[in-house]
Amino acid sequence: MNRPIARLVTAAVATTGLILGFSGSVGASVIEAHPRAAAAFDPLTTPMQRDLGLTEAQVAERIQLDLRAGKVEKRLGSELAGSYAGTWIADGERIVVATTDRADIDRIRATGAEPRLVAHSERQLTAVKTELDKAPRPSADAVAGWYVDTVNNRVVVTALPGGQDAARAFIAESGVDTDAVEVTTTDAAPRTFYDVQGGDAYYPGGARCSIGFAVEGGFVTAGHCGSAGTQVSGYNQVAMGSVADSSFPGDDHAWVSVNSDWTPQPWVNDYDGGVVTVAGSAEAAVGASVCRSGSTTGWHCGEIEAKDQTVNYAEGTVYGLTQTSVCAEPGDSGGSYISGDQAQGVTSGGSGDCSTGGTTFFQPVNEILETYGLTLVTG
Numbered sequence: 001m002n003r004p005i006a007r008l009v010t011a012a013v014a015t016t017g018l019i020l021g022f023s024g025s026v027g028a029s030v031i032e033a034h035p036r037a038a039a040a041f042d043p044l045t046t047p048m049q050r051d052l053g054l055t056e057a058q059v060a061e062r063i064q065l066d067l068r069a070g071k072v073e074k075r076l077g078s079e080l081a082g083s084y085a086g087t088w089i090a091d092g093e094r095i096v097v098a099t100t101d102r103a104d105i106d107r108i109r110a111t112g113a114e115p116r117l118v119a120h121s122e123r124q125l126t127a128v129k130t131e132l133d134k135a136p137r138p139s140a141d142a143v144a145g146w147y148v149d150t151v152n153n154r155v156v157v158t159a160l161p162g163g164q165d166a167a168r169a170f171i172a173e174s175g176v177d178t179d180a181v182e183v184t185t186t187d188a189a190p191r192t193f194y195d196v197q198g199g200d201a202y203y204p205g206g207a208r209c210s211i212g213f214a215v216e217g218g219f220v221t222a223g224h225c226g227s228a229g230t231q232v233s234g235y236n237q238v239a240m241g242s243v244a245d246s247s248f249p250g251d252d253h254a255w256v257s258v259n260s261d262w263t264p265q266p267w268v269n270d271y272d273g274g275v276v277t278v279a280g281s282a283e284a285a286v287g288a289s290v291c292r293s294g295s296t297t298g299w300h301c302g303e304i305e306a307k308d309q310t311v312n313y314a315e316g317t318v319y320g321l322t323q324t325s326v327c328a329e330p331g332d333s334g335g336s337y338i339s340g341d342q343a344q345g346v347t348s349g350g351s352g353d354c355s356t357g358g359t360t361f362f363q364p365v366n367e368i369l370e371t372y373g374l375t376l377v378t379g
Contacts, residue, residue: 048062052092062092065089065092065093065095066089068095068112069087069088069089069095072095072097072111072112072113073087073097075111076097076107076111076113077122079107080099080101080104080108082121082123083099083100083101083104083121084097084098084099084122084123085098085099085100085116085118085120085121085122085125085150085153086098086122086148086150086151086153087113087150088151090114094113094114095111095112095113095114096113096114096115096116097111097113097114097115098116098117098118098150098153099115099116099117099118099121100117100118100119100120100121102117105117118153119153120153120154120180122148124180125148125150125153125154125155125180126148128148128155128176128177128180128181129146129147129148129155131174131175131176132146132155132157132170132171132174132176134174135170135173135174135175136170136173138166138167138169138170139163139166140189141160141163141189142159142160142162142163142166142167143157143158143159143160143163143166143167143170144158144159144160144186144188144189144190145158145190146158149182152182154180154181154182155176155180155181155182156181156182156183157170157171157181157182157183157184158183158184158185158186159183159184159185159186160185160186160187160189161185161187163185164183164185167183168183171183191261193261193262193263194234194236194238194261194262194263195262195263195264195265195267196214196218196219196234196258196262196263196264196265197211197214197265197267197268197269197275198211198212198213198214198219198267198268198269198278198335198336198338198343199211199268199269199270199271199293199294199295199298199299199335199336200234200235200269200295201234201235201295201331202221202232202233202234202235202240202256202334203233203234203237204225204226204230204231204232204243204256205226205230205231205232207225207226208295208296208331209221209222209225209226209295209331209333209334209335210293210294210295210296210331210332210333210334210335210336210347211334211335211336212334212335212336212345212346212347212365212368213268213278213336213343213346213365213376213377214264214265214266214267214278214376214377215255215264215369215374215375215376215377216264216374216375216377217257217258217264217374218241218244218255218256218257218258218264219256219258219264220253220254220255220256220346220365220368220369220372220374221254221255221256221333221334221346222248222252222253222254222334222346222348222363223246223247223248223251223252223253223254223363224248224249224252224315224333224348224349225243225246225254225333225334226243226246226254227243227246228243228244228245228254229242229243230242230243230246232256234262238261239259239261240256240258240259240261240262241256241257241258241259241262242256242257243255243256244256244257244372245372247371248315248316248318249313249315249316249317249318250316250317250318250319251318251319251320251367251371252318252321252346252348252349252363253346253363253367253368253371254334255368255372255374264377265377265379266278266279266377266378266379267379268293268336268338269293269299270293270299271293271298271299272299276291276338277341277378277379278338278341278342278343278376278377278378278379279341279342279378279379280341280342280343280378281342281343281344281365281366281369281376282342283342283344283364283366284304284339284340284342285304286304286305286306286307287303287304288303288304288339289301289302289303289339290302290303290304290324290326290337290338290339290344291326291337291338292324292326292328292332292335292336292337292338292347292360293335293336293338294328294331294332294333294335294336294347295331295332295335296328296329296330296331296332297327297328297329297332297354300326300327300328300354302324302325302326302327303324303325304322304323304324304339304344305323305325305359306322306323307322307323308320308321308322309321309322309323309361311348311349311361313349318348318361318363320363320364320367321348321361321362321363321364322337322344322345322361322362322364323359323360323361324337324359324360324361324362325357325359326360327350327353327354327357327358327360328347328350328353328354328358328360329353329354332347333347333348333349334346335347337365343365344362344364344365345362345363345364345365345368346362346363346365347360347362348360348361348362348363349361
């Protein structure tokens with residue numbers, strides 16, 4: 001379930017989809033009349049104000065412009081066919097449509113868009129980019145990528161410092177029309193990103209444990225999985241970070257500080273192809289249902305049986321644990337306990353297994369957050 005950044009993209013598309021489901025402009029009347037549209041619009045407002053420097057009113061105008069541009073792109077992309085060269089929003093305020101045929105200018109203006117006459121059609125540029133895709137792959141140390149630059153009517157090959165010659169050799173070897181291609185440079189090499197989500201495996205030293213819950217800067221887990229300073233890698237064996245602090249016995253909790261390749265997310269892996277979103281950490285009562293996610297046995301549920309349990313492990317005594325009827329096995333340590341959408345704790349230990357059943361104990365998450373001054377990542 002855990003994959004590089006694709007999940008974030010999917011979430012963004014899903015949110016936008018609620019807006020795009022309505023025809024016509026997206027003004028205040030639409031938002032008031034359609035609760036689903038309002039629900040999709042509201043979460044966009046603050047981030048768009050923050051990241052695009054817009055006022056709340058400008059956000060509403062921008063969303064309308066974005067929707068209209070999408071409709072213009074779909075319509076003229078079909079109608080202009082071979083001469084069509086792309087649609088874009090310029091300066092956040094006007095729609096521009098490019099064409100290779102001067103005869104298209106009046107048709108473009110009729111949609112309210114600004115026409116732009118260019119040398120290469122979208123089909124031509126896409127064909128160039130496709131040929132680059134088929135060419136022998138250049139070194140990732142020299143070439144960062146290539147794409148169709150619609151605004152500047154070209155295909156761009158992005159070289160890393162010192163990689164310009166390799167980029168030009170890549171272009172030459174592909175056999176494409178070099179008049180349509182330009183080499184640019186970037187200082188930053190692209191890299192993949194990974195999600196931190198509850199229940200996934202991580203590897204402290206030579207062991208395997210499970211992530212409890214994402215917090216700002218990392219995640220919480222069991223203390224017996226590793227002492228402070230232990231280097232950890234993720235489910236995919238990619239370097240993840242290190243144990244920032246840990247306590248065991250007495251307590252059984254720790255938190256791991258992750259590097260910039262990893263993004264803490266408000267999710268717990270349900271091991272059925274989906275996730276459960278964490279909304280908070282309100283403590284559940286004795287008798288409440290609770291589910292656990294762990295990298296050995298996946299997702300299992302039971303009930304909370306007792307609180308403030310003292311457990312006398314062979315390694316030492318741990319105080320203040322919560323007892324449950326949920327099963328677990330080695331490797332599930334540190335994994336998430338969640339009741340509804342509320343985080344409860346991280347797996348400490350227990351008895352039995354998931355074939356015959358058993359008793360397990362978790363370290364309450366609120367104690368961990370308070371001890372280390374952490375903030376739970378919620379959705």
